[in-house]
Amino acid sequence: MGSAANNLVSTEEDPVNYGVLDHMLGYKLRRAQLTFFNSFSAACSDLGVSPGLFGVLVVVKENPGLTQTAVAKALANDRSAMVGVVDKLEKMDLIERRPSKKDRRSYALFMTPYGLKFYEKLIKRVSDQEEELYKLLKPGEKEMLLAILDKFD
Amino acid sequence: MGSAANNLVSTEEDPVNYGVLDHMLGYKLRRAQLTFFNSFSAACSDLGVSPGLFGVLVVVKENPGLTQTAVAKALANDRSAMVGVVDKLEKMDLIERRPSKKDRRSYALFMTPYGLKFYEKLIKRVSDQEEELYKLLKPGEKEMLLAILDKFD
DNA sequence: CACATATGTTGTGCACTAAAACAATTTATG
DNA sequence: CATAAATTGTTTTAGTGCACAACATATGTG
Numbered sequence A, B: 001m002g003s004a005a006n007n008l009v010s011t012e013e014d015p016v017n018y019g020v021l022d023h024m025l026g027y028k029l030r031r032a033q034l035t036f037f038n039s040f041s042a043a044c045s046d047l048g049v050s051p052g053l054f055g056v057l058v059v060v061k062e063n064p065g066l067t068q069t070a071v072a073k074a075l076a077n078d079r080s081a082m083v084g085v086v087d088k089l090e091k092m093d094l095i096e097r098r099p100s101k102k103d104r105r106s107y108a109l110f111m112t113p114y115g116l117k118f119y120e121k122l123i124k125r126v127s128d129q130e131e132e133l134y135k136l137l138k139p140g141e142k143e144m145l146l147a148i149l150d151k152f153d
Numbered sequence C: 001c002a003c004a005t006a007t008g009t010t011g012t013g014c015a016c017t018a019a020a021a022c023a024a025t026t027t028a029t030g
Numbered sequence D: 001c002a003t004a005a006a007t008t009g010t011t012t013t014a015g016t017g018c019a020c021a022a023c024a025t026a027t028g029t030g
Helices: A019-023 A025-047 A051-062 A068-074 A079-091 A113-134 A141-152 B019-023 B025-047 B051-062 B068-074 B079-091 B113-134 B141-152
Strands: A095-099 A107-111 B095-099 B107-111
Touching: A019 B051, A019 B113, A025 A051, A025 A113, A025 B025, A025 B051, A025 B113, A025 B141, A051 A068, A051 A079, A051 A095, A051 A107, A051 A113, A051 B019, A051 B025, A068 A079, A068 A107, A079 A095, A107 A113, A113 B019, A113 B025, A141 B025, A141 B141, B025 B051, B025 B113, B051 B068, B051 B079, B051 B095, B051 B107, B051 B113, B068 B079, B068 B107, B079 B095, B107 B113
Parallel strands: none
Antiparallel strands: A095 A107, B095 B107
16 A cells, blocks of 8 residues: 555555545634644643633623523523533532522523632633644734634624 | 613623633634534535544545544544444445455445445535635635644644 | 413433453564 | 564443423513
């Protein structure tokens, strides 16, 4: 098969032909997102925070009093998925559910005092991790990416 | 909290503050990839092909005779995950496992004649679907995206 | 009140991911 | 050659995430 089939001395392998995948944005997005996901996990898994949990934390911190469904809609998640996420964040004492005064069906979500301190530590981790990946880019490319990717919302 | 709290007549809602998420590539990548994933599913789910299966099909078609682990490595998948995928594609009569002549542990993967015909139909579906999303971009932006995203591999 | 809608929740199913263990086989090492 | 180590495909298991339906509670509309 290879130019040096079963040659154990060299670690070379036949280059794989990716065909149309090389020009498909969907595939490239998946690969890039996997890189970011793994990087995030490596940086924050010891804190028990996944990318999904982080998104909820940010939205609740920036929008105190939001209901669960509002947060779900903002992050393009399913309402039912919020139950477990909020449960987890509550057990970590990062956010809390308060009964809404206007609608007894819903909860208003707020950061706890500890959650706010935790958030500062977390945001530093996350920023450092992303900065590390941005080193792969040239100046301005990050902003270009952000602007273009926004069009797919 | 809203300017018109619980006003069911109007569909207006308070704008959500996304905080740091607005400048985080990881989050934007996830959102964009979700759009592509949903678009792909809408276009190809009736054919029983998911983005993951499609990737395997392309790699096998472009690299006949590759082993399962080679395909897994090329697509950054786990070896164990390939078992189910290849099983499924074999039942769909799209690819086939042939015993490798050089290594009796491994299989060589090949497209079936029907698989090649199916691939042509499939590639048209996928291309049309991606073209639809590319309409959201200006000329050249797609190529720019592909080039930049490649840096995160 | 009757009816439709919204919210949180539970459960289910499906798909993807990863790790560990295993048999068969191949390769490396002495 | 003989033994140890590594590889391949597979199974199993577990964990995760996601989507959908159904439900009870609560709110809104007529």
